[in-house]
Amino acid sequence: MAQSTLSRVLPLRTAVSTSAGLASAAVNFLAAVEVAEYAGGQSAWLAILVAGILIVFAGANFSELNALFPSAAAIRVWIRRGINDRFSLVSSMVYMLTVVFVIAADAFVLGHTFSRAVPAIPALLWIFVLLALVTWSNSRGIKVAGTVQDSNAFVLLGTLILFSLIALGRTPDLGQFHYFDLGRHWFEAVALGIFIFVGFEWVTPLAEEFQDSRQIPRGMFIALGLIAIAFGLFSLALTVAFPHGHGLVHSFVPQLLVGMRALGPLGFWWMAFITLTTAMTTFNGGLLAASRFVYALARERALPVWFARLNRRLVPQNALMLLAACAFVLAVLVYRTGQYLLLINAGAGVESLMYALSSILVISLRRREPSRPRSFRVFGYPLAPGLVAVLFLGLGVEALLTPTGPSGFPGALVFFLGIVVVMTAYVLAVVPRLKKRRKGEQGVSTPR
Amino acid sequence: MTLLEALTQFAYECNHNDRLQAMNRDWTRRIQLDPDDTHLPHYIISDSGQLSVGAGAVDNPDLLITSSEEILTAVFSGQMTPTEPYNAGDLMVKGRQDDVMRLDILTLLIWGE
Numbered sequence: 001m002a003q004s005t006l007s008r009v010l011p012l013r014t015a016v017s018t019s020a021g022l023a024s025a026a027v028n029f030l031a032a033v034e035v036a037e038y039a040g041g042q043s044a045w046l047a048i049l050v051a052g053i054l055i056v057f058a059g060a061n062f063s064e065l066n067a068l069f070p071s072a073a074a075i076r077v078w079i080r081r082g083i084n085d086r087f088s089l090v091s092s093m094v095y096m097l098t099v100v101f102v103i104a105a106d107a108f109v110l111g112h113t114f115s116r117a118v119p120a121i122p123a124l125l126w127i128f129v130l131l132a133l134v135t136w137s138n139s140r141g142i143k144v145a146g147t148v149q150d151s152n153a154f155v156l157l158g159t160l161i162l163f164s165l166i167a168l169g170r171t172p173d174l175g176q177f178h179y180f181d182l183g184r185h186w187f188e189a190v191a192l193g194i195f196i197f198v199g200f201e202w203v204t205p206l207a208e209e210f211q212d213s214r215q216i217p218r219g220m221f222i223a224l225g226l227i228a229i230a231f232g233l234f235s236l237a238l239t240v241a242f243p244h245g246h247g248l249v250h251s252f253v254p255q256l257l258v259g260m261r262a263l264g265p266l267g268f269w270w271m272a273f274i275t276l277t278t279a280m281t282t283f284n285g286g287l288l289a290a291s292r293f294v295y296a297l298a299r300e301r302a303l304p305v306w307f308a309r310l311n312r313r314l315v316p317q318n319a320l321m322l323l324a325a326c327a328f329v330l331a332v333l334v335y336r337t338g339q340y341l342l343l344i345n346a347g348a349g350v351e352s353l354m355y356a357l358s359s360i361l362v363i364s365l366r367r368r369e370p371s372r373p374r375s376f377r378v379f380g381y382p383l384a385p386g387l388v389a390v391l392f393l394g395l396g397v398e399a400l401l402t403p404t405g406p407s408g409f410p411g412a413l414v415f416f417l418g419i420v421v422v423m424t425a426y427v428l429a430v431v432p433r434l435k436k437r438r439k440g441e442q443g444v445s446t447p448r
Numbered sequence: 449m450t451l452l453e454a455l456t457q458f459a460y461e462c463n464h465n466d467r468l469q470a471m472n473r474d475w476t477r478r479i480q481l482d483p484d485d486t487h488l489p490h491y492i493i494s495d496s497g498q499l500s501v502g503a504g505a506v507d508n509p510d511l512l513i514t515s516s517e518e519i520l521t522a523v524f525s526g527q528m529t530p531t532e533p534y535n536a537g538d539l540m541v542k543g544r545q546d547d548v549m550r551l552d553i554l555t556l557l558i559w560g561e
Contacts, residue, residue: 005508006508006510006543069537070540070542071534071537071540071541072541072545072548073534073535076535077535077536077537078537080535080536080537081536081537085536206545208540208541208542208543208545208548209543209544209545292545292549296531296534296535299529299531299552299556300529300531300532300535308556310556314471314553
């Protein structure tokens, strides 16, 4: 049968901007500072570059999985076909929770940025108002235009590149720094550098909207390059402009400092504006994707049907409100305690483990579905995906073990394990009952 | 029940449901169903929410749905929610997510949760 041509499809530009935009959260500014702390200074750029190169291999895994099953359900389908349904449910739920982590972490950055820019208004009020605004617009079915979402990613990365180059140009005696001097904790720096790229693969759920699914890998790889350049330069500018970086850790607004160094008050305010638009697009994209995922789980009775209830604008209102409330509560807790490292480390850990899992899925699906067409195949199979699995497993464990406070306590690991235990218990104990109830109802299914 | 019979019933339910008519009054789309076992395509056309169905392909569809004929029949006759085969990778879609969501909501409102 000849392939039908769809009436409306997305261009490559959208694949690039979506991948880059979803990865470019405002909390990445703080992650860059943390990478610099562990890298021991000016070699932070190298840690980010190495993390980016490693992620290209994970990107290749996602490209093959996406080529095999180009579906908005993405990891839910891949893990189910590659391993089993229960593992798929647990992993998908934990993975989607990272969206809530990132929203909460961005809210933290946003609060600090605006309490610095406009001190008269409390940070928590900024967080509440902006999160409520995005939730309200989502619940009304108002969508941010694709061009706005597209342009924000390019403006952010362009700003970072330009401002970083200006800040570097204004720093005297650049030859005095040690750009290749690897500190004792450089492996941790690479592990945390993973966080900068977190979310690049969330473009794969858009696969259905592209006529040619090869646009997704192209978009992801271009986006990874842009992110590595932009945040590599940003970390370089930070560590060179502020070589004794302890003030950076406690400022929570490194991007404003680089903006100030580059263009004075104009740079400061432009960076504040960019932080606002970046956080808003993270809130918007995150809540939209996560609420639809929760809706889909409720439709297949993996969650109570309450989550599939729609408002009159056909938006899954209950799912949306609950996710927004969770993100707000988490943001308040993080803001009050200052424990943002917990979210960064947990996010980096979960993502690294997911990248390791993507390798296992590629290998498993090559065996289980050898004849199913794939428009993209990973390079160096089976050695490369095998090595990538081991490497990302190590990086994930390292990120989770990285201390989140001066006591050395691995809070991210405990946080992660707690979530996994709760999700596993839910999938084993509650989901079978929900599905059983569904089967009982199916016998009396009639049109309404 | 054949796929065409299931689609005919589905269209009848939609076209006689005031809520769905109001909801879809701005929804004009061409949807093609491609059974990957029989290779006999069918279509659903929504003209401002008024559905018509038939056997055969349509030009430049807005949405392409691929699955086995058995699953497509089960989905459009209310025996199965679309989400189940979709989340299992047994039902693949090409097109805008808004339209996929809209179609899922149609089945939800016709056949219930």
